[in-house]
Amino acid sequence: xxxxxxxxxxxxxxxxxxxxxxxxxxxxxxxxxxxxxxxxxxxxxxxxxxxxxxxxxxxxxxxxxxxxxxxxxxxxxxxxxxxxxxxxxxxxxxxxxxxxxxxxxxxxxxxxxxxxxxxxxxxxxxxxxxxxxx
Amino acid sequence: xxxxxxxxxxxxxxxxxxxxxxxxxxxxxxxxxxxxxxxxxxxxxxxxxxxxxxxxxxxxxxxxxxxxxxxxxxxxxxxxxxxxxxxxxxxxxxxxxxxxxxxxxxxxxxxxxxxxxxxxxxxxxxx
Numbered sequence: 001x002x003x004x005x006x007x008x009x010x011x012x013x014x015x016x017x018x019x020x021x022x023x024x025x026x027x028x029x030x031x032x033x034x035x036x037x038x039x040x041x042x043x044x045x046x047x048x049x050x051x052x053x054x055x056x057x058x059x060x061x062x063x064x065x066x067x068x069x070x071x072x073x074x075x076x077x078x079x080x081x082x083x084x085x086x087x088x089x090x091x092x093x094x095x096x097x098x099x100x101x102x103x104x105x106x107x108x109x110x111x112x113x114x115x116x117x118x119x120x121x122x123x124x125x126x127x128x129x130x131x132x133x134x
Numbered sequence: 135x136x137x138x139x140x141x142x143x144x145x146x147x148x149x150x151x152x153x154x155x156x157x158x159x160x161x162x163x164x165x166x167x168x169x170x171x172x173x174x175x176x177x178x179x180x181x182x183x184x185x186x187x188x189x190x191x192x193x194x195x196x197x198x199x200x201x202x203x204x205x206x207x208x209x210x211x212x213x214x215x216x217x218x219x220x221x222x223x224x225x226x227x228x229x230x231x232x233x234x235x236x237x238x239x240x241x242x243x244x245x246x247x248x249x250x251x252x253x254x255x256x257x258x259x260x261x
Binding site for chain 1: 162165166168169172176180183184186187190191194203207210211214215217218221242246247249250252253254256257260
């Protein structure tokens with residue numbers, strides 16, 4: 001039962017709301033992809049080899065970065081929704097500030113997590129497949 | 135909070151959506167489960183990805199790793215199905231189309247949940 005977008009002036013909490021829904025939809029497809037990757041993993045090394053380049057490549061690192069940011073954003077903003085559900089945090093100024101803070105923290109956390117993920121794995125950046133040395 | 139509902143509306147008690155209390159609560163309960171699992175999922179995933187194929191297998195075949203994966207995929211797809219249904223009920227006009235999309239969403243959720251869970255169980259119990 002969403003209000004029509006065109007009757008609202010843009011403000012941070014509105015952006016948060018739209019992002020929450022958009023990230024939720026993306027995460028759903030991410031989970032479906034996770035299920036498929038797990039199926040390839042369960043099917044054995046040859047089958048996993050077919051999807052390995054999707055994970056261990058510059059493209060894979062970028063997807064990891066994007067999905068990490070989207071996941072962390074939805075996680076943080078979701079916690080805020082739970083706080084709203086108990087009736088707290090509705091002050092407009094505070095809510096607008098938190099919207100911006102959550103977006104910034106998500107972006108920074110995504111960079112940090114991706115850094116930790118590929119930082120000691122230069123092979124990933126260069127596109128070399130990790131499984132090669134095992 | 136002031137109440138703008140009419141007396142008749144209150145007696146009927148159905149609201150504009152006619153229902154959905156169960157979905158509302160289930161959405162939030164699954165959100166809490168996911169929020170609790172997320173740190174373990176992210177940490178486990180990154181650690182496992184560092185080890186390539188062997189690392190991922192080791193993660194999914196450890197009892198705790200399998201528990202986190204099973205919980206995350208189950209609560210996640212359940213939570214996601216409810217969310218997508220909410221999006222469908224917002225944007226798809228017409229009861230027939232809306233029901234069809236929700237049915238397809240439910241079927242897809244079940245199929246992918248089953249794929250993910252069977253894969254984890256195969257790795258966990260098969261190694």
